[in-house]
Amino acid sequence: MTTKKTTKKSTASSRRRNSGPTLYDASNDELVELYTQMLTIRRFEEKAGQMYGMGLIGGFCHLYIGQEAVVVGIQTALKDGDSVITGYREHGHMIAAGADPKGVMAELTGRSGGCSRGKGGSMHMFDPERGFYGGHGIVGAQVSLGTGLGFAAKYRKSDNVSVAYFGDGAANQGQVYESFNMARIWNLPVIYIIENNQYAMGTSVSRSSSQIELHRRGESFKIPGKQVDGMNVLEVRAAMDEAVAHCRKGEGPFILEMKTYRYRGHSMSDPAKYRSKEEVQKMRAEHDAIDQVKQRILDADIMDEAALKDLDKEIKAKIADAATFATDSPEPELSELYTDVLA
């Protein structure tokens, strides 16, 4: 990969432009890194979709295509010891946390080289060494669990934070509000990230929610919330920096509503008849998170088209390796059936 003018700046400050949303002031290196991570997740998910179509991946497979800016913007604001937990659409979260795409892809194919040795599948992946605690298939469960991760950080008197991602669908589960209440009573360092991709499976937010401004869902618990353009990774990162600072200071939980969009169906088997092709096309054409950063890189003359193409090739090659690994890795030994039930 070739980059130009990488010395521009490297401090993680934010600035406001024309009284619009606060954007993270990324250095050239950081911008390229954000772009690389987002593109890696997209290429990974495109490959996963393809492999699903080939029958190499079973069960449910929920792709993250379209939402990449959220997880990349959030994850880059974290430090060692922070913890992250999410629902079942978590391939991107694993990769953003630093997990090897080979292990993630081999888990999708149910092979022994998978990150859960083939016993978890698409919805159940974990990397506790990197602070990633899953990968949970029950909508909303990760919110209480993530509140517990924040409880542990506070119990240990660290300044670490817990990030609990959930969708606009999970935002209507009762335990979310039980968790909000406890997190605020005890001022737990939990950042609730609502990935509002506007459809809970096929039900739009306006059909499912009396208060569609989901960042305001913490108001009756006195939890501050903020709505963020989740298609703009720099806005995501700036908002996350603010939330992290709030939590590390011991001021309790924070809610960030990420307005985002998934391009694919809810899962591979969803034909997405509940929205028009035009709606999807408009988001892709006008708001795509990766295109936005790509344009910034070009505008600032950090990399040219040819260099970006090379970078994409490099990423595709890495994903192709992961796919090969996931196809070649053997299925788990039958003796694995009875391991890991109890310690």
Place this chain on the structure above:
Amino acid sequence: MAIKITMPALSPTMEKGTLAKWLVKEGDSIESGDVIAEIETDKATMEVESVDEGIIAKIIVAEGTDDVPVGELIAIVAEEGEDPKDIDVDSAPEPEKADDKGAEDDRKAKIPESPKEDPDEQDAGFAGAVVSSENLQDPEIPEGTKMVKLTVREALRDAMAEEMRKDGDVFVMGEEVAEYQGAYKVTQGLLDEFGADRVIDTPITEHGFAGLGAGAAFAGLKPVIEFMTFNFAMQAIDHIINSAAKTRYMSGGLVSCPIVFRGPNGAASRVGAQHSQNYASWYANVPGLKVIAPYDAADCKGLLKAAIQDPNPVVFLENELMYGESFEVPELEDYVLPIGKARIFREGADVTIVSYSITVGEALKAADKLAEEGISAEVIDLRTIRPLDIDTVIESVKKTNRCVIAEEGWPQCSVASDVSAQLMEKAFDWLDAPVTRVNSADVPLPYANNLEKAAVVGADDIVKAAKAVCYAD
């Protein structure tokens, strides 16, 4: 007409209490609503209000008297127009009893008494065996260990306190566990010793705090999550099963969940169907969980300590009716029992009675009654439901060739059903009679005293089943 004031019941399970203090003296006028006395139970101190008006004619039970049975006459009040001096204590009318439960409640588990007769002098009885009614000492307790008498409640508290002293990662969380000292006073004193960071009152939020606990356990803490009763854990069962029990497996062993979910389980007394369910078989169905349901105080202590030390999620099922019962507990610095090991409570030759939790008391009573009829029953307390120590049961059945499983809980898909099925599969050739289950009636638990008694498992039900498999009737 003089009015008799009797010792009131302050909770559904109270049988007796201490009359701590009189707030009135003889000759005082009282009106309805006046606080006249303070009563202490092992759970709480409560004020007694008068429902009548009049003059205190006679205080029968002096303040400071312990163990006053519910329903006992404690004072007499003269009504308007009566001269307190004229009242004859013996002729005052009997108070109306709203409820005849109390000291005579025969479902309450008791420590079975020693046999009145020397076992050697009894009829050699069924199958020619010598009938013994001696409870065996738990072989896990070293010979010569000093024993102290503790209630189940104290034993559970001591287990938590000992583990909390040793390990700063252990904390207790639940409704009313801290400032209130525990809804059933099981966590009494823990807040004082360990502080509010480690003994944490929650909102009424079972689903949320069970999940919060599981998440804290993922991060390496060792939560002890108290449910006020396991009936309320149905709100939280998703986290107990989907989050706590399955995560180790789903993560290929990367994520552990060292958590204890504990609280009273099963029927209490007169609290109706929604507060009276045994969940042992529900949780015992789930791989990834350990399920413990002890009977006496020593097992409560040794097994709760083991549960807290265990790296797996453990469901620890207590019984409210047992909290106030006293048993001998070994005075050892660190008394930890193995999880998954049944205990032969009493040896016998003719029939094996398998049970767990409160019903072990009924099984022991049944064994006493059977002994009187010359039938020698071996009583096994499963103690742990998952993993189930079926080997101990099989070894016993190889000796007795007959088995009755007694369980306070519904029959279908019960623990009894499972023990029965396993005996059929693994000990078929040793059986001389069908394995027989003695379960609670297959109905939501009724409120009425007589119906409730008829619904739960009592010693007589077990005796009947045991005699049937011995073809003794």
